[in-house]
Amino acid sequence: MTPLHHYLVFAALLFSIGLAGALTRRNAILVLIGIELMLNAANLNFIAFWRYSANANELTGIMFVIFSIGIAAAEAAVGLAIVIAIYRHYRTTQLQNVDNLKG
Amino acid sequence: MPTNAPMPIAFFVLAGVTLVSAICAMSLRNLVHCGLCLALTFAGLATIYLQLGAEFVGLAQILVYVGAVAILIVFTILLTRNAEVHISPVSRSWMVGLAVAIIVCASLVLPIFQSPSLHRTPIMTPDATVRLIGEKLMTQYVIPLEAIALVLTAALLGAVVIAMRDEPEEKTKQMMEPPRRGGAKPELDPPRLSIPAVETRQ
Numbered sequence: 001m002t003p004l005h006h007y008l009v010f011a012a013l014l015f016s017i018g019l020a021g022a023l024t025r026r027n028a029i030l031v032l033i034g035i036e037l038m039l040n041a042a043n044l045n046f047i048a049f050w051r052y053s054a055n056a057n058e059l060t061g062i063m064f065v066i067f068s069i070g071i072a073a074a075e076a077a078v079g080l081a082i083v084i085a086i087y088r089h090y091r092t093t094q095l096q097n098v099d100n101l102k103g
Numbered sequence: 104m105p106t107n108a109p110m111p112i113a114f115f116v117l118a119g120v121t122l123v124s125a126i127c128a129m130s131l132r133n134l135v136h137c138g139l140c141l142a143l144t145f146a147g148l149a150t151i152y153l154q155l156g157a158e159f160v161g162l163a164q165i166l167v168y169v170g171a172v173a174i175l176i177v178f179t180i181l182l183t184r185n186a187e188v189h190i191s192p193v194s195r196s197w198m199v200g201l202a203v204a205i206i207v208c209a210s211l212v213l214p215i216f217q218s219p220s221l222h223r224t225p226i227m228t229p230d231a232t233v234r235l236i237g238e239k240l241m242t243q244y245v246i247p248l249e250a251i252a253l254v255l256t257a258a259l260l261g262a263v264v265i266a267m268r269d270e271p272e273e274k275t276k277q278m279m280e281p282p283r284r285g286g287a288k289p290e291l292d293p294p295r296l297s298i299p300a301v302e303t304r305q
Contacts, residue, residue, distance in 0.1 A: 002114045005221045007155070009212055010118045014125055016208035021129030023200030029134060029180055033141050036172065037125055040148050043160075051155045056229035059236060063244050065160050066236075069167050070251045074258030076172045080179045081262035087183040088268070 007048035015041035028083045028093045032076065039072045113154065121147030134180045142173035159233050 018037030025031060043065045050061020087093050121144055128140035145168035152161035215221055240248055 001224055002111050003221075004223050005215050005218075006111070006114060006118075007151075008215045008221060010122070010151075012208060012211035012215065013122055015211065016204045017122070017125045017129055019207055020201055020204035023203060024197045025129065027134065029176060029183070030129065030137060033128055033137060033176060036141070036168075037128070037144065040145065040168070043164075044148060044151065047152055047155050047157050047160060051157070051229070052223060052225050054226050056225075056227055056231075059229070059231055059239055062157055062160055062231055062236060063239065063247075065157075066163065066240075067247055067251055069160075069163055070255060073167050073172060074255055076175060077262040078258050078265065080175055081266040083179055084182060084266045093183050 004048060004052045007044065011041040011044040011048070014038075014044070026094050026096055028086065028095055028098075029080075031095065032079045032083070035079075036072065036076060039068065039075075043068055114151070117147055117150050117154065121151065135177065138173060138177040138180055141176060142169050145169045145173060156229065157231060159231065159236055 015038050018034040018041065020034075021037070022031045022034030025034070046061040046065045046068070050056055050059070053061070083093055086098055090098050092098070124140045124143040124147060128137050128144055131137050131140065145164060149161045149164040149169070152158075152164055
């Protein structure tokens with residue numbers, strides 16, 4: 001079976017891709033996509049460490065990932081609602097144009 | 104557990120597809136393509152979960168991420184009529200962001216390769232049946248379960264309230280039409296590009 005560090009390196013690469021996207025793209029939706037990728041990389045780490053641990057029957061990693069998926073779903077819903085509200089107000093989702101607090 | 108040789112090949116194929124689609128999701132011009140590549144990334148991650156023996160999490164990943172989050176993102180992209188996006192030229196902030204990401208990647212990957220305890224194979228085969236997960240959720244993890252139910256309810260209400268229109272008389276039209284403010288911002292709508300027009304432009 002695949003050694004553990006393959007999964008960890010893969011998760012690190014996925015996290016870096018999400019981070020690069022969240023830092024470089026100017027669109028609010030793409031920043032949210034980057035954050036989702038980072039969350040998924042963290043979930044993959046939880047699952048990999050759970051699978052390779054000596055006490056895997058406790059299912060701790062799986063429980064953590066289930067709750068993390070729930071949180072991520074809530075975050076995506078609220079984040080996209082905020083994007084829609086911003087678009088309605090500023091007629092754009094480009095983050096560099098959304099630069100004043102007083103609407 | 105030196106049982107089967109083809110497992111790493113399957114892992115490399117799945118990981119490669121997932122990474123390539125993640126890069127596409129973060130770098131393509133057309134936002135709709137980005138959303139669909141994101142769905143492919145989530146599906147690839149779900150297959151990796153399945154390969155790791157976490158069947159319930161893999162299926163939950165497909166249900167929640169591919170089924171809900173990716174579709175929600177595509178809907179938002181279409182609702183904001185923002186399918187075409189101008190890639191910003193290679194600017195200073197772009198370089199800084201990429202450099203930060205590369206530094207973070209290196210600082211994660213180098214310790215992984217240097218740590219000998221991480222080069223291990225699975226010790227045991229856990230039985231993560233749905234029955235066991237359900238029992239644990241109802242006994243040991245019941246308070247987190249209730250907390251996440253509360254969080255999800257609050258997020259549902261919050262999302263509806265935030266995305267709701269301010270003007271009450273236009274409440275019925277809020278889901279049907281693209282947002283169009285009457286007097287608040289008299290500027291014109293952004294040019295409406297259909298998808299084929301975007302594709303010919305590239």
